Amino acid sequence: MGEHLPLEISEEEISLIRRTLMDARGFNLDAYKDNCVRRRIAIRIRATHCQSAREYCTLLHTHPGEVDLLLKVLTIHVSQFFRNFSTFEKLHQEIIPYLFTIARQENLSELKFCSLGCAGGEEPYSLALILADHFARDMERVPVVIEGIDVDGAILEAARHGEYTPERLVELPPHYLRRYFTPQGGHHLLLPSIREMVRFRQGNIFHDDVYQRCDLLLCRNVLIYFAREQQDKVIANISRALTPWGVMVLGKSETILGESRSLFQTVCPVERIYRLPAHVRG
Numbered sequence: 001m002g003e004h005l006p007l008e009i010s011e012e013e014i015s016l017i018r019r020t021l022m023d024a025r026g027f028n029l030d031a032y033k034d035n036c037v038r039r040r041i042a043i044r045i046r047a048t049h050c051q052s053a054r055e056y057c058t059l060l061h062t063h064p065g066e067v068d069l070l071l072k073v074l075t076i077h078v079s080q081f082f083r084n085f086s087t088f089e090k091l092h093q094e095i096i097p098y099l100f101t102i103a104r105q106e107n108l109s110e111l112k113f114c115s116l117g118c119a120g121g122e123e124p125y126s127l128a129l130i131l132a133d134h135f136a137r138d139m140e141r142v143p144v145v146i147e148g149i150d151v152d153g154a155i156l157e158a159a160r161h162g163e164y165t166p167e168r169l170v171e172l173p174p175h176y177l178r179r180y181f182t183p184q185g186g187h188h189l190l191l192p193s194i195r196e197m198v199r200f201r202q203g204n205i206f207h208d209d210v211y212q213r214c215d216l217l218l219c220r221n222v223l224i225y226f227a228r229e230q231q232d233k234v235i236a237n238i239s240r241a242l243t244p245w246g247v248m249v250l251g252k253s254e255t256i257l258g259e260s261r262s263l264f265q266t267v268c269p270v271e272r273i274y275r276l277p278a279h280v281r282g
């Protein structure tokens with residue numbers, strides 16, 4: 001099979017793959033965009049040197065290790081500390097101070113931040129670094145619980161370990177690197193004091209138990225993989241999980257479409273920051 005020839009994957013083969021993923025891992029392929037799914041499956045067909053999609057279906061069915069490799073390709077884990085730096089600046093300068101003010105006014109015992117689709121922990125740890133560096137005194141009065149959630153258990157293990165290659169740190173301001181990381185060969189290991197600020201939990205964005213009450217929820221660069229209907233479900237679930245003053249942040253290329261728009265008000269269109277509409281906030 002030529003490297004660059006388009007690869008035929010029939011509907012029947014997609015169904016076989018769908019069933020294998022569901023039976024082996026309870027993973028629902030339907031939620032993901034069709035062209036995305038086909039492209040990713042083709043990557044694994046080529047990588048395994050299968051001569052056809054049918055041969056790949058057999059391989060997938062008989063080799064549990066290949067199920068994990070396909071899931072890894074389907075749920076890509078690209079991330080970086082302070083990815084889209086200006087978004088984290090906005091969180092640091094405006095959103096987090098606002099949430100601490102609310103916490104004082106409402107007499108909250110804690111604030112809860114959540115990174116949904118947290119990959120290797122870069123996103124929730126970026127929040128932890130901002131909090132440790134700039135809000136230590138606020139946290140003495142109102143502790144902040146940060147949760148990182150992802151469907152992939154293996155990536156969460158890596159996140160808990162907290163060791164990163166330099167390309168994951170290109171947007172990290174240098175003083176954070178000096179203060180909160182230990183060099184480890186060519187890698188950088190995050191200090192335990194920061195790692196301990198984040199709890200990681202395995203969960204699927206399409207399962208209700210993922211959504212717990214929270215004040216700041218980042219769901220960035222995850223919705224892009226899903227079909228529109230599934231995106232709407234996630235947005236609705238997030239709107240129900242947020243506290244009345246809660247804030248949601250999407251990825252730079254993501255937006256709220258159609259009827260879901262009535263669930264949120266835009267705080268900052270450039271940084272894709274939203275909150276619940278006034279009648280919900282009360």
Ligand SMILES: C[S@@+](CC[C@H](N)C(=O)[O-])C[C@H]1O[C@@H](n2cnc3c(N)ncnc32)[C@H](O)[C@@H]1O
Pocket residue numbers: 075076077078079080083116117118119120122123149150151152155203204205206219220221222251
């Ligand atoms: C491209 S990464 C985004 C990481 C980070 N939010 C960021 O913007 O840098 C997408 C992450 O979403 C996770 N993901 C994909 N499908 C998911 C699902 N159904 N439930 C929870 N997480 C999912 C993937 O495992 C992956 O780690």
